[in-house]
Amino acid sequence: MRPLAQFAVGVAVALGLTALIVAMLARDAAPVGDDPRYAVDLTPLDRTAVYAQGRVKSFDSFAKDVVGAIAGPKTYQDRPRDFLYVDMMIRPMAYADADIVYIKKAPMRRRIAETLAGDGSGVLGGPAIASEERLERFEKTGLISPRLLAQPRVRMLFDEWRRDLIRTAKPVQAIEQALMLMEPGRLEAALEIIPPPDGDPASPWISINELKTGGPATAALSAEARGDLVTSWLAFESAWRAGEAERAERALGEFAAALPLVAPELVPDGARMVAESWYFKLSHMTWVWVIYLLAVFFLLLASVYKWSPARRVGMGLFGSAVFLHTVAIGWRWWVSGRWPNSNMFEAVTTAFWFGAALAVLLELGVRKTPLRNWFALGASVSSMVAMMTAAYSPRFDWFFSLDPNIRNKMPVLHDVWLYIHTNVIIASYALIFMAAVTSVAYMVYRLVGGAATYAKAGGTETLMSMAAAGEGAERGGGEGGVGGSAGAAIARRRRSGGLGSVLDGATMILIEMSFVMLWAGIVMGAIWADHSWGRPWGWDPKEVFALNTFLVYLVLIHVRLTAKDKGLWTAILSVIGCGVMIFNWLVINFVISGLHSYA
Numbered sequence: 001m002r003p004l005a006q007f008a009v010g011v012a013v014a015l016g017l018t019a020l021i022v023a024m025l026a027r028d029a030a031p032v033g034d035d036p037r038y039a040v041d042l043t044p045l046d047r048t049a050v051y052a053q054g055r056v057k058s059f060d061s062f063a064k065d066v067v068g069a070i071a072g073p074k075t076y077q078d079r080p081r082d083f084l085y086v087d088m089m090i091r092p093m094a095y096a097d098a099d100i101v102y103i104k105k106a107p108m109r110r111r112i113a114e115t116l117a118g119d120g121s122g123v124l125g126g127p128a129i130a131s132e133e134r135l136e137r138f139e140k141t142g143l144i145s146p147r148l149l150a151q152p153r154v155r156m157l158f159d160e161w162r163r164d165l166i167r168t169a170k171p172v173q174a175i176e177q178a179l180m181l182m183e184p185g186r187l188e189a190a191l192e193i194i195p196p197p198d199g200d201p202a203s204p205w206i207s208i209n210e211l212k213t214g215g216p217a218t219a220a221l222s223a224e225a226r227g228d229l230v231t232s233w234l235a236f237e238s239a240w241r242a243g244e245a246e247r248a249e250r251a252l253g254e255f256a257a258a259l260p261l262v263a264p265e266l267v268p269d270g271a272r273m274v275a276e277s278w279y280f281k282l283s284h285m286t287w288v289w290v291i292y293l294l295a296v297f298f299l300l301l302a303s304v305y306k307w308s309p310a311r312r313v314g315m316g317l318f319g320s321a322v323f324l325h326t327v328a329i330g331w332r333w334w335v336s337g338r339w340p341n342s343n344m345f346e347a348v349t350t351a352f353w354f355g356a357a358l359a360v361l362l363e364l365g366v367r368k369t370p371l372r373n374w375f376a377l378g379a380s381v382s383s384m385v386a387m388m389t390a391a392y393s394p395r396f397d398w399f400f401s402l403d404p405n406i407r408n409k410m411p412v413l414h415d416v417w418l419y420i421h422t423n424v425i426i427a428s429y430a431l432i433f434m435a436a437v438t439s440v441a442y443m444v445y446r447l448v449g450g451a452a453t454y455a456k457a458g459g460t461e462t463l464m465s466m467a468a469a470g471e472g473a474e475r476g477g478g479e480g481g482v483g484g485s486a487g488a489a490i491a492r493r494r495r496s497g498g499l500g501s502v503l504d505g506a507t508m509i510l511i512e513m514s515f516v517m518l519w520a521g522i523v524m525g526a527i528w529a530d531h532s533w534g535r536p537w538g539w540d541p542k543e544v545f546a547l548n549t550f551l552v553y554l555v556l557i558h559v560r561l562t563a564k565d566k567g568l569w570t571a572i573l574s575v576i577g578c579g580v581m582i583f584n585w586l587v588i589n590f591v592i593s594g595l596h597s598y599a
Contacts, residue, residue, distance in 0.1 A: 018291065018324060039245040042082050044256035047273045051192040051205035054408040055337075056268055059193070060277040065405045066190060070178045072102030073401070074143055089187040089208075090240050099134075099143040101178050105171050108161070109139050115153050146179055185209060194229065195263035197221050208233065221262070228258050276335040276406075284404045285328035286349070286391035291321040292384035299377040311373060315363070318376045322356045325383060329353050336406045341422050344589060345390055345402040352386035354423070355379050355430030362509070370498065374441075374506040378434035385433070417528035425521035425546070429581055431514035432549070435507050436578035439571035442503040446568060453498075454567030455505035504567040507574055515553045522546055545584035552577035 046060035060082055067081040076084060076098055088095050103109050113135040129151055130138075138144045148154065158175075161168035180186060188209035196203035197220040206217045211229055218226055232255035239248035260267045279285075298314030301307050329350060332340045340346035359379030366372050393402045446452070525543070526536035537543060556573040563569040 018320075036243040036245045037087065037240060037248070038083070040240070040248045040252070042080075042086065042252070044253050045086070046082055046277050047270065048193060048256050048259060049195070049267050049273055051195075052190070055406070056266075057406065058273045058276040058280075059191075061280050061406065062191075064280055066181060066187075068405070069174075070102065070181050071100055072104060072142065074102055074141055076100040076143065085187065086240070088182055089184050089191070090237050092182070092184040095146070095182065097145045097147040099138065099141075099145050101144055101146060101149060101175065101182070103138075103142045103144060103171075103175060105168075106139075106142075108168065108171060109142055111157060112144065112149075112154060113139050115157055116148060116151065118153075146182060149175065149179065188212070194221075194259060195266040197225070197262055199263045199265055201266060225258070225262060229255060232258065272335060275331065279331050279335055280404075283391065284345075284349075285324060285331070286387045286404075288321055288324045288328065289384045289387035289391065291317055291324065292380045292387065295321055295380040296377065296384060299373050299380060303373040303377055314373070315376060318380055319360075321380070321383070322353075322360060325349075325353050325356055325387075332406070339419060339423075341419075341426065343403060343407065345404045347422070347426050348386050348402060348585075349390050350423075351426035351430045352379075352383040352433075354427035355434055356383050358427070358431065358513075359434070370502045371506055371509075374438055374502065375434070375510075377441075378437040378506070378510070379430075381437045382430060382433040386430075417524060417531060421521055421524035421528045424517050424524060428514045428517035428521055429585065431510050431517065432574075432578050432581050435510035435514060435574050438503055438507045438510065439574035439578075442500065442507060442567060442571040443575075445499055445503060446571075450500050452565050452567060453500035453504070454570070455501050455508055500567055504570060507570060511553060511556065511570075511574060515550075515557070518546070518550050518553070522550060541588045542584065545580065545588050549577060549581045549584060552580055 046058060046063075048059045049056050050059050050062040052062050052065070063082040063085040067075075067084050071081075071084070075081065076095075079087075084100075103112065116129045117132070117135055118129060130148055158172050161172045163169070181190075189207050191209075192205035192207045194206035194211060196205060196217075204217055206215075206221070209215070210217050211226070211233065214226075221229075232251050235251035236248055236255060239245075239251055295314050295317035298310045298317060302311035302314050329340060332346070339350075341350050356379045359375040362375040363372060366375070390402050390404070525546070529538065529543075530536040552573060556570060556577065559569050559573060560566055
């Protein structure tokens with residue numbers, strides 16, 4: 001097979017897999033049951049502009065945000081969140097005893113379940129209020145009904161937890177907030193869907209609650225406009241309650257069509273609303289990790305066995321994954337109106353996009369040297385882990401959860417240093433993780449009997465010397481299939497120590513780049529802190545552990561000069577440094593309170 005055809009196979013596999021994933025995610029969720037309300041097409045509402053938390057967003061993303069605060073990462077009976085928002089607002093009694101409120105902490109679930117089971121002992125004892133099966137399901141899913149949470153014995157338990165400010169007061173506050181959000185009046189008041197009639201961006205948007213009650217904000221609406229909006233919305237509510245899907249769809253279409261006419265200049269471009277809706281429907285494109293995983297498989301074959309077809313397919317998959325990752329970053333940038341690096345979800349996905357982009361540039365530079373494949377492999381593993389974390393962290397929210405919802409930046413972040421300091425720091429973190437990947441590969445190489453070799457020069461010098469050697473060094477490693485010739489090539493590389501030198505050289509290139517970027521990022525952070533908070537350094541936990549990460553690599557560089565087994569000690573310290581970096585990013589952000597954290 002010709003090289004171009006082999007590369008095309010990799011791209012075709014990636015695009016075919018992408019089409020399959022998009023088709024699966026784009027289809028509407030299929031709720032359980034045959035209620036006619038499920039047949040109502042909410043697309044006109046999903047793509048309607050809503051004002052929330054200081055920005056205009058689509059109703060689809062707004063509903064995901066609000067219902068997510070109630071149901072957490074779960075969902076009630078697999079119902080779409082836009083459907084749940086509308087149904088809870090119009091038919092609140094249908095959810096009075098629905099298991100829809102999410103309790104995050106497992107120990108709190110256990111105590112609530114024990115209290116509701118009612119063994120008859122203690123102040124909180126009494127007869128059982130819920131079935132054993134229902135309580136077991138609650139402990140597993142974390143979903144419980146407002147009626148059960150309103151039981152006196154549960155309220156007494158909440159009063160006890162409020163007094164523990166460290167462990168349980170905040171979770172109880174989140175539960176209370178979820179219960180308040182479920183109130184139909186609050187759902188109507190939160191749905192600020194009618195732009196201000198005076199066309200002033202500073203004027204408040206009009207909520208459904210104000211529209212129905214004729215609140216002060218509706219005074220600027222013409223009688224005709226208000227009459228059309230009220231009539232169509234009330235007709236939608238009536239049809240929804242009656243389960244008349246066709247009439248509900250017609251009324252909703254009339255309501256959605258009338259909204260932009262109130263203040264056309266304040267309603268975002270319809271294409272942007274559609275794009276935002278699809279961005280959330282496609283799960284923020286975090287599923288790109290699957291394509292990175294396939295790239296890892298083929299790049300490993302290419303790197304270990306020197307199998308050329310695997311390299312071409314692997315690079316095709318890697319290139320496709322980087323392209324789709326770029327689309328995801330650009331898509332979020334467009335719908336949010338800002339560069340995506342303002343919360344933890346954005347920091348993780350953007351950081352490893354930087355890593356993947358730098359890997360592409362490095363691969364172009366080393367394509368004729370033995371270093372080829374390893375930067376793409378390191379970036380593929382790193383980006384795969386990052387996108388998987390972004391996709392699946394809600395399932396492990398007992399520790400941390402990356403919130404994908406788009407929100408405005410905090411005022412302190414409205415600074416040019418956000419784009420300089422933050423991007424440099426997170427890009428260095430991606431390179432640190434990539435260096436850990438090649439370090440682990442070096443340790444595995446040594447574990448299976450590889451020679452204690454290392455790159456004789458520093459990372460940058462190694463890169464330049466290998467590039468100067470050209471294709472000859474690469475051909476000397478041998479090519480072939482996965483059979484005997486590949487095995488002979490591996491044996492020759494082990495005897496000569498070539499693979500160890502390559503892995504150590506790739507690690508040093510990444511470490512040197514991350515070392516310089518991390519130091520520059522810390523200095524820039526001090527400048528930003530002085531500009532924003534009036535002091536360059538405050539011993540905040542995040543600042544301290546960023547410095548600790550830098551110190552690990554400072555030690556690595558000094559050990560590199562003195563240790564005999566330079567390659568092994570470089571790999572070990574590289575992995576330790578990556579561990580400190582991950583501790584800084586996760587534990588400091590989500591467990592330890594500080595100016596930079598989410599705890």
